[in-house]
Amino acid sequence: MSNERKKHLQNNAFKIWAIFSTSVGIIMLAILLIKIGMDGLHRISFSFFTDLPSRRPENAGILTAWVGTLWIMVTTAFFAIPIGIGAGIYLEEYVKRGRWASILEINIANLAGVPSIIYGLLGLELFVRTLHLGQSILAGSLTLALLILPIVIVSTREAIKTVPNTLREASYALGASKWQTIWFQVLPAASGGIMTGIILALSRAIGETAPLIVVGALMYVPFTPKSVFDSFTVLPIQIYNWVTRPQAGFLINAAAGIIVLMMITFIMNGTAVYLRNRWQKNVRW
Amino acid sequence: MEDEKKITSISDKIGLEKSDELSTGFPVSIPNKESHMNKIHSKAVHCWYGDFHVLRDINMEIKHNTVTALIGPSGCGKSTYLRIFNRMNDLIEGFRLEGEVTIDGKDVFAKDIRINELRKKVGMVFQKPNPFPKSIFENVAYGLRVNGVTHKKFIEETVERSLKQAALWEEVKDKLSKNALSLSGGQQQRLCIARAIAIEPSIVLMDEPSSALDPISSAKIEELIWELKAKYTILIVTHNMQQAARVSDKTAFFYLGELVEYDDTKTIFTNPKKEKTQNYITGRFG
Numbered sequence: 417m418s419n420e421r422k423k424h425l426q427n428n429a430f431k432i433w434a435i436f437s438t439s440v441g442i443i444m445l446a447i448l449l450i451k452i453g454m455d456g457l458h459r460i461s462f463s464f465f466t467d468l469p470s471r472r473p474e475n476a477g478i479l480t481a482w483v484g485t486l487w488i489m490v491t492t493a494f495f496a497i498p499i500g501i502g503a504g505i506y507l508e509e510y511v512k513r514g515r516w517a518s519i520l521e522i523n524i525a526n527l528a529g530v531p532s533i534i535y536g537l538l539g540l541e542l543f544v545r546t547l548h549l550g551q552s553i554l555a556g557s558l559t560l561a562l563l564i565l566p567i568v569i570v571s572t573r574e575a576i577k578t579v580p581n582t583l584r585e586a587s588y589a590l591g592a593s594k595w596q597t598i599w600f601q602v603l604p605a606a607s608g609g610i611m612t613g614i615i616l617a618l619s620r621a622i623g624e625t626a627p628l629i630v631v632g633a634l635m636y637v638p639f640t641p642k643s644v645f646d647s648f649t650v651l652p653i654q655i656y657n658w659v660t661r662p663q664a665g666f667l668i669n670a671a672a673g674i675i676v677l678m679m680i681t682f683i684m685n686g687t688a689v690y691l692r693n694r695w696q697k698n699v700r701w
Numbered sequence: 702m703e704d705e706k707k708i709t710s711i712s713d714k715i716g717l718e719k720s721d722e723l724s725t726g727f728p729v730s731i732p733n734k735e736s737h738m739n740k741i742h743s744k745a746v747h748c749w750y751g752d753f754h755v756l757r758d759i760n761m762e763i764k765h766n767t768v769t770a771l772i773g774p775s776g777c778g779k780s781t782y783l784r785i786f787n788r789m790n791d792l793i794e795g796f797r798l799e800g801e802v803t804i805d806g807k808d809v810f811a812k813d814i815r816i817n818e819l820r821k822k823v824g825m826v827f828q829k830p831n832p833f834p835k836s837i838f839e840n841v842a843y844g845l846r847v848n849g850v851t852h853k854k855f856i857e858e859t860v861e862r863s864l865k866q867a868a869l870w871e872e873v874k875d876k877l878s879k880n881a882l883s884l885s886g887g888q889q890q891r892l893c894i895a896r897a898i899a900i901e902p903s904i905v906l907m908d909e910p911s912s913a914l915d916p917i918s919s920a921k922i923e924e925l926i927w928e929l930k931a932k933y934t935i936l937i938v939t940h941n942m943q944q945a946a947r948v949s950d951k952t953a954f955f956y957l958g959e960l961v962e963y964d965d966t967k968t969i970f971t972n973p974k975k976e977k978t979q980n981y982i983t984g985r986f987g
Contacts, residue, residue, distance in 0.1 A: 582827065582829065582831040583831060583833065585789065585792070586827065586831045586832075586833065586893070586896075587833075587843070588789065588792065588820065589824065589825040589827075589897070590820065590821075590824070590843060590844035590847060590848075590896070590897070591817045591818070591821040591900065592817070592847040593817055593847075596847045600843070600846075600847065601833060604834075604835075605834055
């Protein structure tokens with residue numbers, strides 16, 4: 417085979433392999449969505465959202481599940497956001513560059529990769545048992561907050577890094593203190609990136625199942641929580657619960673639940689992408 | 702007379718202290734006008750960035766209400782020297798200074814100096830216009846806000862006055878809430894000047910303020926500097942020698958960290974005493 421022909425074939429082979437690799441992911445997602453849609457779309461109705469769980473699949477709904485998810489999300493955000501942003505500001509604006517700073521940076525990045533079940537075990541020991549919070553929303557949220565903290569910290573740092581030094585200089589030159597400069601100039605300028613990071617962190621938290629099971633989210637919760645000290649369940653756990661039941665009706669419910677969960681995830685990620693695009697357009701240095 | 706009254710009220714509002722008829726801000730007594738009063742003084746100043754000896758033995762005295770140009774080839778320490786006076790070099794790691802720098806008799810590097818107070822009195826305009834990504838109004842108001850001014854009417858009046866002084870008012874008075882980044886380069890730089898003079902500093906440091914601008918904007922800035930001279934003391938670093946000749950009263954020629962010659966602008970450009978100066982201004986190097 418001539419050299420020219422060989423090069424031509426290699427070129428094409430590579431292109432075909434690249435297209436194939438991309439398609440695999442998309443096709444898998446499409447198959448999942450179509451199967452789930454066929455199984456569960458017809459089950460979605462107003463009553464599905466407002467019914468309590470029940471022994472009979474036709475009457476079982478996700479009310480306690482999505483209300484529990486809401487409680488968990490809000491409480492997790494309440495803890496993770498201020499602490500994460502604060503840590504990000506401290507690491508980016510106050511810590512001197514050097515060996516200690518690098519060690520901190522590596523450790524936080526590593527925390528993001530720790531398996532979520534380990535956070536569950538930590539939460540069980542620390543929040544549920546030692547601090548006597550019991551198997552409550554508070555314990556679950558604190559556990560999830562720890563889990564998503566590295567994501568918030570890293571996004572905050574990345575967003576702050578994009579703020580050019582000339583902005584800080586201009587602020588200092590007018591007599592502003594370090595804190596005023598951060599609060600009035602750096603944070604507002606970095607807000608788009610920080611918000612994107614928060615949304616991505618929360619959308620990760622919304623799907624977490626293992627740590628919440630360990631911390632004690634219940635499988636069968638026939639009531640909606642009234643305070644952060646109540647027991648709870650969340651959407652992924654409710655889905656898991658239904659999948660383990662033998663009746664075919666529950667499998668349909670599970671499929672419907674998955675559709676709801678995916679819709680929420682898509683909306684959150686879509687919002688994050690939209691916000692990021694808007695922010696990048698607005699901010700021209 | 703109207704303006705005099707307004708200046709007094711601004712000084713009171715942001716807690717400046719007045720001495721003599723110049724609001725220099727440093728609380729000083731005035732025994733003898735010929736002494737170190739009313740002057741910016743550098744004595745045996747040396748500066749280092751880490752091991753790099755960037756300024757050597759600078760001795761210079763600048764009188765108030767003058768425009769002093771700092772000229773010289775790139776990298777000769779002009780910007781470093783400029784940034785001493787509002788201690789912006791403190792933001793650079795590894796910076797060290799020896800010698801004495803005083804403004805109206807008060808040591809700029811004294812232990813009890815509050816840097817925020819110093820920067821209120823010594824303003825700065827940077828080489829590349831760096832307006833905040835906020836509205837035009839908020840840009841000019843920022844300096845007042847961070848220094849504790851909250852009175853809405855007062856802020857509005859000060860913003861208008863500063864924009865007028867910076868010869869920008871007519872062009873932006875109908876769009877004060879528009880984002881400052883939507884202005885042209887020349888307008889942005891005039892906005893930065895307005896922002897700097899809004900807090901009524903007594904000294905304005907300009908680091909190549911028109912080098913990033915087109916000739917027409919450049920000329921407007923020069924006009925502005927000439928007008929500001931009546932109220933402020935201005936130090937301007939410039940690469941453009943014609944600009945230095947047009948705009949300044951005195952000129953200082955820096956070469957490789959040393960102050961080669963410092964004299965009246967007219968003398969420097971028509972009859973310099975040192976040969977290096979002569980060579981530089983005739984373009985033989987740099």
